[in-house]
Amino acid sequence: MSHLFSPFTLRNLTLENRVVVSPMCQYICNGDGQMHDWHLMHLGQFAMGGAGLVFTEATHVSKVGRITPRCAGLWNDTQEAAMKRVVSFCKAHGVARTAIQLAHAGRKASTHTPTDGAQPLTDEEGRWTALAPSSIPYAPDWPVPEALDRVDMNRIKAEFVAATERAARIGLDLLELHSGHGYLLNQFFSPLSNQRQDEYGGSLTNRLKYPLEVFEAVRGAWPSERPMGVRISAVDWVQGGTTIEDTIVYTTALKELGCDFVDITTGGLDSRQRIRLDKGYQVPCASAVKKAVDLPVMTVGMIIEPQQAEAIIAEGHADFVMLARGMMYNPRWAWHAAHELGVETAYPTQYVRCIPKHWPEAFDLAREPRNAADQRA
Ligand SMILES: Cc1cc2nc3c(=O)[nH]c(=O)nc-3n(C[C@H](O)[C@H](O)[C@H](O)COP(=O)(O)O)c2cc1C
Numbered sequence: 001m002s003h004l005f006s007p008f009t010l011r012n013l014t015l016e017n018r019v020v021v022s023p024m025c026q027y028i029c030n031g032d033g034q035m036h037d038w039h040l041m042h043l044g045q046f047a048m049g050g051a052g053l054v055f056t057e058a059t060h061v062s063k064v065g066r067i068t069p070r071c072a073g074l075w076n077d078t079q080e081a082a083m084k085r086v087v088s089f090c091k092a093h094g095v096a097r098t099a100i101q102l103a104h105a106g107r108k109a110s111t112h113t114p115t116d117g118a119q120p121l122t123d124e125e126g127r128w129t130a131l132a133p134s135s136i137p138y139a140p141d142w143p144v145p146e147a148l149d150r151v152d153m154n155r156i157k158a159e160f161v162a163a164t165e166r167a168a169r170i171g172l173d174l175l176e177l178h179s180g181h182g183y184l185l186n187q188f189f190s191p192l193s194n195q196r197q198d199e200y201g202g203s204l205t206n207r208l209k210y211p212l213e214v215f216e217a218v219r220g221a222w223p224s225e226r227p228m229g230v231r232i233s234a235v236d237w238v239q240g241g242t243t244i245e246d247t248i249v250y251t252t253a254l255k256e257l258g259c260d261f262v263d264i265t266t267g268g269l270d271s272r273q274r275i276r277l278d279k280g281y282q283v284p285c286a287s288a289v290k291k292a293v294d295l296p297v298m299t300v301g302m303i304i305e306p307q308q309a310e311a312i313i314a315e316g317h318a319d320f321v322m323l324a325r326g327m328m329y330n331p332r333w334a335w336h337a338a339h340e341l342g343v344e345t346a347y348p349t350q351y352v353r354c355i356p357k358h359w360p361e362a363f364d365l366a367r368e369p370r371n372a373a374d375q376r377a
Contacts, residue, residue: 047094
């Protein structure tokens with residue numbers, strides 16, 4: 001019996017296990033944000049690798065909401081068709097369920113990729129004006145974003161809804177709003193980036209108003225039988241920023257609006273952040289939210305070993321573990337984890353012969369083939 005490899009149901013969706021492939025931007029889309037063959041390979045490998053759920057990369061609801069010029073988008077028919085091809089491919093050939101993360105980068109839009117330094121684009125490189133709750137840049141040397149007025153806010157909410165309708169048509173099983181890593185909804189949540197003087201700024205209640213309005217609008221557009229959740233940066237890691245208590249208030253309000261889970265990450269909001277990175281460093285935040293609010297929780301961040309993941313679920317710190325870099329390094333992580341924990345997980349039929357129990361004797365990766373029979377095709 002493994003806690004990690006036990007099923008879990010969110011609304012009408014039963015996931016085979018608690019292993020989730022975390023969203024991962026690839027910064028390689030064509031045109032204005034269309035997925036292509038790279039995404040077939042990238043997401044396809046995860047879809048067959050035994051995880052219960054695979055997330056697409058952060059998928060932006062508008063052109064100005066992209067982090068980089070080559071991020072994924074879902075605001076036109078071409079993007080929808082391109083993503084449908086990738087998601088249908090994963091569903092046809094994989095064993096995992098599929099999820100989308102919808103995002104708007106706010107003041108962190110118009111930058112280079114992390115591997116190119118993540119700095120703002122210059123005018124010569126095609127910079128566009130980023131939008132934010134207040135005209136406060138992410139870092140002192142970053143361009144000042146334009147503060148959103150109510151018309152802009154309503155338009156962005158409508159963009160989230162339109163992208164949600166497209167995601168529903170594509171057939172994705174689960175939807176998550178990105179309210180973490182310092183992107184637009186996170187910028188409304190944090191007092192460091194939201195210094196509005198209207199009813200969307202000031203108190204925590206006011207700062208949560210826009211993220212909750214967007215959640216409500218998207219929940220209304222997302223099919224009622226399919227689950228929906230929110231990725232939240234639980235703390236900013238900066239003095240005066242959001243706290244775990246704020247995140248518990250946020251999560252409680254989301255639950256009241258019909259949220260099915262929260263995905264707890266941290267940071268990304270402010271360039272002054274200081275994070276102590278360690279194995280499972282964000283698990284205590286997920287655990288605190290789980291203890292305070294009766295809502296399924298996903299946890300992420302340097303979850304590396306199967307026993308570590310098993311303990312997180314078994315000890316009740318979270319209901320799901322998410323892996324990003326560990327999955328890129330080993331897309332079959334879930335297969336290997338199941339083997340190490342002594343349980344079975346799903347394989348595509350074509351790969352059933354590689355399951356250790358079907359090998360001639362106890363599976364041992366270090367073992368040389370014992371005889372010619374072992375080497376038969
Ligand atoms: C290449 C890469 C791309 C990422 N893109 C996203 C993204 O699109 N959305 C998001 O919420 N987090 C993104 N992240 C963060 C991961 O989802 C995850 O939260 C973080 O890497 C910590 O997990 P890990 O230690 O298992 O890598 C990305 C991380 C990596 C390495």
